[in-house]
Amino acid sequence: MTESPVQTVLWPAPHASGPVDAAVTVPGSKSVTNRALVLASLAAEPGWLRRPLRSRDTLLMAEALRAMGVGIEEQVSSSSTATGGADSGEAWRIIPAGLHGPATVDVGNAGTVMRFLPPVAALADGPIRFDGDPRSYERPLGGVIDALRVLGARIDDDGRGALPMTVHGGGALDGGAVEIDASSSSQFVSALLLSAPRFNQGVEVRHVGSRLPSMPHIRMTVDMLRTVGAQVDEPETGGEPDVWRVRSGALLGRDLTVEPDLSNAQPFLAAALVTGGRVTVPDWPERTTQPGDALRQIFTEMGGSCELTGAGLTFTGSGRIHGIDVDLGEVGELTPGIAAVAALADSPSTLRGVAHLRLHETDRLAALTKEINELGGDVTETEDGLHIRPRPLHGGVFHTYDDHRMATAGSVIGLAVEGVEIENVATTAKTLPDFPRMWTDMLAGN
Ligand SMILES: O=C(O)C1=C[C@@H](OP(=O)(O)O)[C@@H](O)[C@H](O)C1
Numbered sequence: 069m070t071e072s073p074v075q076t077v078l079w080p081a082p083h084a085s086g087p088v089d090a091a092v093t094v095p096g097s098k099s100v101t102n103r104a105l106v107l108a109s110l111a112a113e114p115g116w117l118r119r120p121l122r123s124r125d126t127l128l129m130a131e132a133l134r135a136m137g138v139g140i141e142e143q144v145s146s147s148s149t150a151t152g153g154a155d156s157g158e159a160w161r162i163i164p165a166g167l168h169g170p171a172t173v174d175v176g177n178a179g180t181v182m183r184f185l186p187p188v189a190a191l192a193d194g195p196i197r198f199d200g201d202p203r204s205y206e207r208p209l210g211g212v213i214d215a216l217r218v219l220g221a222r223i224d225d226d227g228r229g230a231l232p233m234t235v236h237g238g239g240a241l242d243g244g245a246v247e248i249d250a251s252s253s254s255q256f257v258s259a260l261l262l263s264a265p266r267f268n269q270g271v272e273v274r275h276v277g278s279r280l281p282s283m284p285h286i287r288m289t290v291d292m293l294r295t296v297g298a299q300v301d302e303p304e305t306g307g308e309p310d311v312w313r314v315r316s317g318a319l320l321g322r323d324l325t326v327e328p329d330l331s332n333a334q335p336f337l338a339a340a341l342v343t344g345g346r347v348t349v350p351d352w353p354e355r356t357t358q359p360g361d362a363l364r365q366i367f368t369e370m371g372g373s374c375e376l377t378g379a380g381l382t383f384t385g386s387g388r389i390h391g392i393d394v395d396l397g398e399v400g401e402l403t404p405g406i407a408a409v410a411a412l413a414d415s416p417s418t419l420r421g422v423a424h425l426r427l428h429e430t431d432r433l434a435a436l437t438k439e440i441n442e443l444g445g446d447v448t449e450t451e452d453g454l455h456i457r458p459r460p461l462h463g464g465v466f467h468t469y470d471d472h473r474m475a476t477a478g479s480v481i482g483l484a485v486e487g488v489e490i491e492n493v494a495t496t497a498k499t500l501p502d503f504p505r506m507w508t509d510m511l512a513g514n
């Protein structure tokens with residue numbers, strides 16, 4: 069187990085003295101970067117990944133793939149000055165190779181690493197040991213472990229269906245049909261689909277649980293598989309409900325540019341909403357599978373307006389913030405940021421469909437309830453979400469529980485409430501290492 073460093077540092081969340089007015093270039097998507105790394109590593113030829121996110125989750129993914137033998141090289145591309153933006157211009161060249169053990173994978177607290185890599189490890193020859201942060205031992209993984217065993221893999225775990233574990237890769241995997249209950253994480257389905265073109269018989273995954281969260285992330289998996297040449301049948305284009313099939317076949321090496329992380333754009337759009345200001349996020353894609361795109365509708369309903377132009381997405385607050393009643397099951401990772409805005413609204417909110425957030429980076433429903441209430445709020449947990457009744461809030465410490473989205477949510481509240489201090493803002497490094505500088509630059513209008 070890798071112990072997290074003890075962090076008691078408090079970051080005074082900047083209070084906004086007026087409406088924000090800024091353009092904020094948001095680094096690449098975590099979910100796209102980590103899928104692209106896996107697919108490029110399994111391809112039959114080298115590929116490029118431009119504007120990849122460099123954060124704890126993606127560096128852990130790259131390091132793990134390197135440990136299994138994949139070449140991932142830093143390159144400065146010829147487009148470095150053309151595209152502009154702090155993170156632009158640099159690229160990773162990914163050179164697939166035979167996957168080998170023994171190797172050790174540190175998953176940190178990255179759901180994408182702990183779920184997407186065990187199927188890759190099953191294709192390696194030799195043992196691959198998986199370990200991570202203390203929280204990674206508690207996050208659901210049993211669906212992936214059981215499914216891989218059905219598909220032919222040998223895995224040693226301690227019987228809890230969780231980390232730590234060792235995948236004894238046999239150099240190939242049979243694949244075939246498997247049933248899985250992915251109600252605790254869509255990443256179970258994505259994990260099996262991503263590696264399936266390399267299974268001898270491909271895969272047929274049938275979800276048999278009550279509900280399936282985060283469908284846009286499964287669409288992202290299907291979309292990206294098709295981009296690298298995989299043949300996929302899925303429910304949304306006429307396939308059987310809850311069944312995905314991926315055929316065995318070689319994957320192409322592609323040259324892919326990663327979209328900005330729209331979920332990480334959330335706190336900046338929220339800043340426009342909360343201060344009655346305006347924020348533009350350049351390179352907002354016209355078409356995307358990222359769940360963060362739903363913010364255009366959700367934050368508009370909460371009182372702002374938005375416009376997508378060649379300059380990006382411009383979101384403008386009206387000075388009023390309204391409560392919302394919304395099912396966030398498809399876009400669960402947006403919940404902390406929406407809860408923060410809802411706590412500052414002029415009417416109550418109900419956030420539904422997100423019971424599975426109790427097993428995210430932390431128990432997000434408990435953490436949001438406790439932290440907003442300790443600032444004077446009135447939040448109650450429901451069976452599958454939160455009721456938020458806005459109250460006048462006061463300053464205090466906002467604890468973050470090693471959860472990047474708790475840190476950004478607390479910062480949104482800090483814009484409107486003086487004296488909020490964020491515990492361990494460095495936890496934003498999971499997906500957005502530069503958050504504190506980006507936040508102060510936004511407030512300075514840069
Ligand atoms: O596949 C992905 O990239 C993700 C899927 C979602 O996971 P869950 O389905 O576990 O919520 C999301 O919350 C996570 O941040 C990223």
Ligand SMILES: C=C(OP(=O)(O)O)C(=O)O
Nearest residue numbers: 177178179180401428429
């Ligand atoms: C749930 C999240 O991450 P993970 O990929 O670790 O599941 C998240 O980023 O909100």
